[in-house]
Ligand SMILES: Cc1cc2nc3c(=O)[nH]c(=O)nc-3n(C[C@H](O)[C@H](O)[C@H](O)COP(=O)(O)OP(=O)(O)OC[C@H]3O[C@@H](n4cnc5c(N)ncnc54)[C@H](O)[C@@H]3O)c2cc1C
């Protein structure tokens with residue numbers, strides 16, 4: 001239970017969002033506590049009713065894009081009970097997994113792993129509440145605290161107080177402006193809600209359906225393949241602005257940019273150089289598709305030329321200029337960027353696989369605007385606040401511009417969580433060459449554990 005008076009319980013740390021980032025943090029704080037060191041107790045507020053990792057994209061035929069060894073903890077402590085390997089062992093699938101000879105589990109299995117780990121923190125997580133505001137409660141002479149307001153599904157407001165907070169919200173759907181006024185139309189869906197919103201179309205005969213997918217990234221390609229399997233007779237158009245679907249660069253030298261120590265390198269660069277690095281390696285992650293998936297799509301298109309039955313079309317160099325609802329469907333005005341010509345086409349459903357936005361200046365921080373020195377984080381992911389602001393707010397997953405491309409991905413979860421956990425516990429930061437956890441903890445135990453401030 002949190003400390004404080006019965007009137008106003010005070011939490012040590014509240015994590016906002018309980019996806020992989022804050023789950024890794026829960027594990028890191030648990031590791032500190034398990035070794036007998038003083039660790040703050042963290043609680044989490046998650047808007048979903050239960051743990052799920054990108055629910056709308058748990059496609060039956062999709063795999064992970066990083067090695068399972070980049071799980072919640074292995075890169076920091078391969079001996080932890082929270083490794084993917086231990087999960088397989090507990091589930092009795094270790095040998096069978098090995099026999100598959102793959103580093104890349106299905107996304108459904110990795111979600112099951114994450115859910116298995118999350119269950120072990122059920123007592124610390126408030127599910128079904130969306131955090132809407134964080135501000136400062138200056139109290140009555142006692143040290144100022146963060147006041148965190150959330151809303152449950154019934155619309156009830158809940159307020160909690162905490163000494164520190166860790167925000168890890170993930171991305172929010174990026175909707176192209178031409179679709180902005182149609183957000184509520186059930187025939188238009190962002191990829192993040194794909195599985196929820198495509199289900200009603202299964203009641204219709206697939207030969208009647210005409211479906212559009214917008215975008216040229218991994219989500220667009222996976223959804224296109226899924227639609228092709230789900231509605232074999234439907235007409236499916238994949239519309240994207242580029243000339244061709246491009247492969248994600250996951251070759252070994254390039255992949256080193258996702259090593260945790262590359263974060264130090266990026267952070268040490270001047271802003272302009274950081275921008276250049278992001279641009280140079282953009283093709284590892286954005287608007288690119290896994291090579292094996294490109295090959296599967298190509299094989300489908302080739303087979304169509306053999307059978308003469310054309311259900312799926314890739315439409316490169318296309319941009320949607322306008323979208324209008326009609327009783328028969330959504331009418332898209334589509335410009336051909338090569339010829340300059342336009343055409344109108346009616347679709348029964350349009351899936352926007354147009355990516356995600358991440359804004360460190362989130363609306364939930366509006367009440368703290370005058371306390372924030374700069375909407376950017378320090379190397380330890382702490383938001384830059386005015387000097388007289390004492391609670392600490394850490395942010396995970398919204399500092400790609402300062403910490404590099406790995407910031408939104410799983411690659412640095414284990415080490416980033418450890419960096420934040422040690423900062424929360426006011427332990428000295430881990431040495432740069434990051435020894436394995438048992439030896440790291442031994443050395444940390446000798447460090448000065450400073451007074452807990454508030
Ligand atoms: C379909 C898909 C597949 C991906 N696959 C990979 C992959 O294979 N490898 C890889 O490295 N990366 C992958 N990614 C990148 C992805 O960002 C990371 O895998 C990971 O999800 C990041 O974890 P997170 O906790 O920061 O964010 P998220 O997983 O997005 O979790 C954020 C959590 O915060 C909750 N939340 C948001 N707002 C609030 C609020 N106001 N109040 C309370 N709770 C809130 C959300 O419900 C969510 O549970 C994928 C992304 C997508 C979209």
Ligand SMILES: NC(=O)c1ccc[n+]([C@@H]2O[C@H](COP(=O)([O-])OP(=O)(O)OC[C@H]3O[C@@H](n4cnc5c(N)ncnc54)[C@H](OP(=O)(O)O)[C@@H]3O)[C@@H](O)[C@H]2O)c1
Pocket residue numbers: 057062063064065107175176177191214215216217218219220222240241242285286287288319320353354355356
């Ligand atoms: N199996 C998996 O592991 C898996 C599955 C899905 C996603 N992911 C991950 O999730 C992250 C996001 O991938 P994503 O595919 O969702 O997004 P993304 O890589 O950001 O791609 C978005 C696509 O939408 C296009 N787009 C954006 N705005 C547009 C507009 N206004 N009009 C037309 N097109 C527009 C972009 O085109 P331009 O290039 O022309 O701007 C781009 O092709 C990545 O990290 C990815 O690896 C992983």
